Amino acid sequence: MNSPSPHLFDEVAIVGVGLIGGSIAAAVKQRGIARNIVGIGRNRERLEAAQKSGLVDIVSVDVAATGSSDLVVVCTPVDRIAADVRAIAGASRRKSIITDAGSVKGAICHDLHGGLRNNSTFIGSHPLAGSEKTGWEHAVADLFENRLCVITPCPEDDRETVQKVVHFWQALGMRTREMSPDEHDRALAITSHLPHAVAAALASMLDTETRDFAATGFRDTTRIAAGDPNIWTGIFLQNAVPVSKQIDVFIERLTRLRDLTSLQDSDGLHALLAEAREERQKLAE
Amino acid sequence: MNSPSPHLFDEVAIVGVGLIGGSIAAAVKQRGIARNIVGIGRNRERLEAAQKSGLVDIVSVDVAATGSSDLVVVCTPVDRIAADVRAIAGASRRKSIITDAGSVKGAICHDLHGGLRNNSTFIGSHPLAGSEKTGWEHAVADLFENRLCVITPCPEDDRETVQKVVHFWQALGMRTREMSPDEHDRALAITSHLPHAVAAALASMLDTETRDFAATGFRDTTRIAAGDPNIWTGIFLQNAVPVSKQIDVFIERLTRLRDLTSLQDSDGLHALLAEAREERQKLAE
Numbered sequence: 001m002n003s004p005s006p007h008l009f010d011e012v013a014i015v016g017v018g019l020i021g022g023s024i025a026a027a028v029k030q031r032g033i034a035r036n037i038v039g040i041g042r043n044r045e046r047l048e049a050a051q052k053s054g055l056v057d058i059v060s061v062d063v064a065a066t067g068s069s070d071l072v073v074v075c076t077p078v079d080r081i082a083a084d085v086r087a088i089a090g091a092s093r094r095k096s097i098i099t100d101a102g103s104v105k106g107a108i109c110h111d112l113h114g115g116l117r118n119n120s121t122f123i124g125s126h127p128l129a130g131s132e133k134t135g136w137e138h139a140v141a142d143l144f145e146n147r148l149c150v151i152t153p154c155p156e157d158d159r160e161t162v163q164k165v166v167h168f169w170q171a172l173g174m175r176t177r178e179m180s181p182d183e184h185d186r187a188l189a190i191t192s193h194l195p196h197a198v199a200a201a202l203a204s205m206l207d208t209e210t211r212d213f214a215a216t217g218f219r220d221t222t223r224i225a226a227g228d229p230n231i232w233t234g235i236f237l238q239n240a241v242p243v244s245k246q247i248d249v250f251i252e253r254l255t256r257l258r259d260l261t262s263l264q265d266s267d268g269l270h271a272l273l274a275e276a277r278e279e280r281q282k283l284a285e
Numbered sequence: 286m287n288s289p290s291p292h293l294f295d296e297v298a299i300v301g302v303g304l305i306g307g308s309i310a311a312a313v314k315q316r317g318i319a320r321n322i323v324g325i326g327r328n329r330e331r332l333e334a335a336q337k338s339g340l341v342d343i344v345s346v347d348v349a350a351t352g353s354s355d356l357v358v359v360c361t362p363v364d365r366i367a368a369d370v371r372a373i374a375g376a377s378r379r380k381s382i383i384t385d386a387g388s389v390k391g392a393i394c395h396d397l398h399g400g401l402r403n404n405s406t407f408i409g410s411h412p413l414a415g416s417e418k419t420g421w422e423h424a425v426a427d428l429f430e431n432r433l434c435v436i437t438p439c440p441e442d443d444r445e446t447v448q449k450v451v452h453f454w455q456a457l458g459m460r461t462r463e464m465s466p467d468e469h470d471r472a473l474a475i476t477s478h479l480p481h482a483v484a485a486a487l488a489s490m491l492d493t494e495t496r497d498f499a500a501t502g503f504r505d506t507t508r509i510a511a512g513d514p515n516i517w518t519g520i521f522l523q524n525a526v527p528v529s530k531q532i533d534v535f536i537e538r539l540t541r542l543r544d545l546t547s548l549q550d551s552d553g554l555h556a557l558l559a560e561a562r563e564e565r566q567k568l569a570e
Contacts, residue, residue, distance in 0.1 A: 128500050148497060177497070190490050191498040195506040198483055200561035201539040205475050205531070212433060212462070213476040214568050215413050217509045221480040224502045225565040229558035236546045236554060246490070247543040251536055254486040258532040261521045269521060273514035276485035280510040283499050 006032065008171050013038040013069035015084055017050050017059075020101050020130060021075030022139025025056050027172045030141040038065055050136045067093040071168060073125075074100040079234045082111040089116035099125045099165050103188060104238040105152040105181035113154065123165045124152040124181060126188070127174060132227055145173040152181040189242035196232055197247055199225040291317065293456050298323040298354035300369055302335050302344075305386050305415060306360030307424025310341050312457045315426040323350055335421045352378040356453060358410075359385040364519040367396040374401035384410045384450050388473060389523040390437040390466035398439065408450045409437040409466060411473070412459060417512055430458040437466040474527035481517055482532055484510040 012034040014021040025037050039056035040063055041047045047059035058065065066072045066088050074084050081102045088098055098120055102108055105124045112122050129147040131138070149169035153162045166176050179187075203225035206214060236243050260269040297319040299306040310322050324341035325348055326332045332344035343350065351357045351373050359369050366387045373383055383405055387393055390409045397407050414432040416423070434454040438447045451461050464472075488510035491499060521528050545554040 128498065131501075147500075150498075187495045187498045190495050191503045192500065194490065195487060195502050197539060197542050198487055199506055199565075200558055201535055201542055202480060202483055203561040203565040204538055204557070205479065205535060206564050206567075210472045210475050211567060213413065213435075213472045215432075215477065216416075217480050218476045219568055220505050220508050221484055222565050222568075223505050225561045227558075227562065229555050229562055232558050233551055233555045236542075237549055237551060240546050240549060244543050244547045247539060247546075250486055250490060251539060253489055254482060254532060254536060257482050257486055257521075258529050261525050261532075262529045264522055264525065266518055266522060270514050270518045272489070273485055273512075273517050276488040276507075276510045277512065277514055279491050280484075280488040280507050282491075282496060283504055283507075 007035050008168065009034045009071045011036040011038060011069040011071075013040060013066040013072040013088075014056065015040040015063065015066065015072060015074045015088065016076035017041050017047060017056065017136045018075060019134055019136070019138050020127070020143075021073070022050065022055055022136030023129075023141065023143035024073055024075065024101070024127075024172065025050075026139050026141035027144060029055075031171060031173075033168070033171050034071070038069055040065060046136070053136075055136060055139060063087045064091040066096075067091045070094060070096055071164075072096055072098045074098065074102070077231060077234045078102045078104045078108070078238045082108050085112055085122050086116065089118055089120035089122070092118040092120045095119045096121075097161055097164055098122045099151075099168070101125060101127050102238075103192065103235055104185060105150075106185045106242075107238045109152060109154060109181040121158065121161050123157060123162055125165060125169060126150045126152070126184060127169060127172075128192075129174075132224065134228060142173070144169070147174055149174040149176050150184050150187075151176060151178050152184050153178065154181075185239050185242045186246075189239055189246040193235060193239055193243045194246045194250055196224055196227060197236070197243065198250065199223065200232075292320050293453065294319045294356045296321040296323060296354040296356075298325060298351040298357040298373075299341065300325040300348065300351065300357060300359045300373065301361035302326050302332060302341065302421050303360060304419055304421070304423050305412070305428075306358070307335065307340055307421030308414075308426065308428040309358055309360065309386070309412075309457065310335075310421075311424050311426035312429060314340075316456060316458075318453070318456050319356070323354055325351060331421070338421075340421060340424060348372045349376040351381075352376045355379060355381055356449075357381055357383045359383065359387070362516060362519045363387045363389045363393070363523045367393050370397055370407050371401065374403055374405035374407075377403040377405045380404045381406075382446055382449055383407045384436075384453070386410060386412050387523075388477065388520055389470060390435075391470045391527075392523045394437060394439060394466040406443065406446050408442060408447055410450060410454060411435045411437070411469060412454060412457075413477075414459075417509070419513060427458070429454070432459055434459040434461050435469050436461060436463050437469050438463060439466070470524050470527045471531075474524055474531040478520060478524055478528045479531045479535055481509055481512060482521070482528065483535065484508065485517075
């Protein structure tokens with residue numbers, strides 16, 4: 001009798017070994033999820049340093065090195081994911097599952113709709129975890145613990161394959177939830193993309209005269225404006241329609257607050273602020 | 286030869302013994318700034334508890350008890366300060382200096398323009414310190430250490446009196462800066478009031494479907510939406526004109542970000558986000 005493999009997957013490849021990709025590698029290793037971890041990227045020097053640190057087992061700047069992997073997780077910038085998925089499918093030498101960590105799902109899923117080569121399947125994922133830090137040096141194995149991962153299958157996707165992806169994220173300690181790519185993009189536009197837009201617009205309001213006055217409130221509300229402009233330009237452009245729409249909704253709400261203030265409507269303003277406070281307090285913290 | 290008094294003031298009265306008022310009392314005591322500390326408020330029970338805890342020496346629900354004080358600091362809600370200052374001036378039995386801790390200065394200073402009774406002088410102040418906590422129980426003596434205090438004299442105010450107020454806040458460990466009430470209100474509209482408006486509008490965007498997705502970014506950007514609606518309604522209404530104006534400026538900037546996104550203007554969007562990041566990084570943290 002063969003012993004069942006102790007690992008969920010035989011070989012996991014991480015394409016894009018940054019903060020997220022590196023943390024996935026660390027978690028896979030710590031939790032014994034795969035026998036082998038492959039790291040793929042564009043900078044050989046940084047990949048070799050990651051390998052030397054023990055984060056990944058094998059490294060390569062050639063995507064063909066994912067050919068032996070049964071699970072490939074694409075952690076490159078959102079505007080490159082679809083192309084990377086195609087290249088990985090083209091190089092696949094076994095029936096592989098490809099997923100990603102991209103924070104926009106609609107553009108990617110719609111782009112890849114229609115099937116991939118070599119019997120590869122793509123199931124979109126978005127693990128909601130991270131920090132403003134970048135680079136594999138800041139990777140931590142517990143980044144995903146108790147965080148939420150959204151998996152966004154298309155209706156025609158094989159349920160067994162979807163479940164394998166769900167179980168992968170659960171094995172990293174995540175809670176999981178399935179939704180359509182479009183539902184995901186709307187939710188993320190509101191809860192992740194809009195805050196960045198708002199923080200950026202607010203941060204840009206400062207000048208030499210007012211900078212001294214920025215205290216804790218201003219700092220906290222603009223903290224995420226320090227995010228990487230490369231990453232966020234990509235996210236906004238990939239999720240342009242939902243982001244634009246939610247900015248418009250936000251502006252309507254802020255305009256209402258402004259009108260209540262100008263009109264000296266004390267009761268109306270109090271009710272609006274009380275409702276906002278209630279909503280904020282519902283967030284577990 | 287008389288020894289000079291070791292204290293900066295003989296008796297300091299704090300009207301409104303909440304977080305700010307209580308912390309001023311604690312700092313005055315810790316730093317030996319006055320011989321005697323009087324606490325005035327509306328809730329006898331809470332005042333007596335504060336007295337019992339050693340925070341203040343004498344308490345009263347009657348503003349007449351400030352009559353013996355040479356410095357009175359009004360720490361009541363912004364919409365009550367002007368009336369409280371008049372009542373204190375009316376009860377004064379010595380040439381007293383009255384200042385405040387209100388986060389809006391124009392409305393108060395313009396209201397009190399024209400002089401007070403009994404040779405009292407009012408010089409507006411705004412110590413930029415605090416937290417979302419309320420109540421004297423959360424008072425801390427070091428709340429003001431190295432924080433900025435803005436003093437907003439009117440042109441006709443006696444320089445010696447202004448200097449006494451400046452030295453008071455410096456004695457609590459604060460850095461000080463003088464500006465006109467209107468300059469102050471504009472700066473605070475941008476750096477303190479606008480962030481609250483933005484945080485509130487953002488917090489109100491959540492619903493049952495999206496609440497699960499709110500991660501660190503959303504939480505941080507909306508943290509201050511948990512502020513007291515009573516306090517913030519008062520602040521917005523007292524500073525209505527500058528707040529409305531800065532909300533409009535903010536909306537213009539956010540609209541520009543939205544337009545760059547809809548137009549898929551990658552370079553323009555990147556430049557905007559990079560500028561915002563640069564501005565945010567200038568804040569020491």
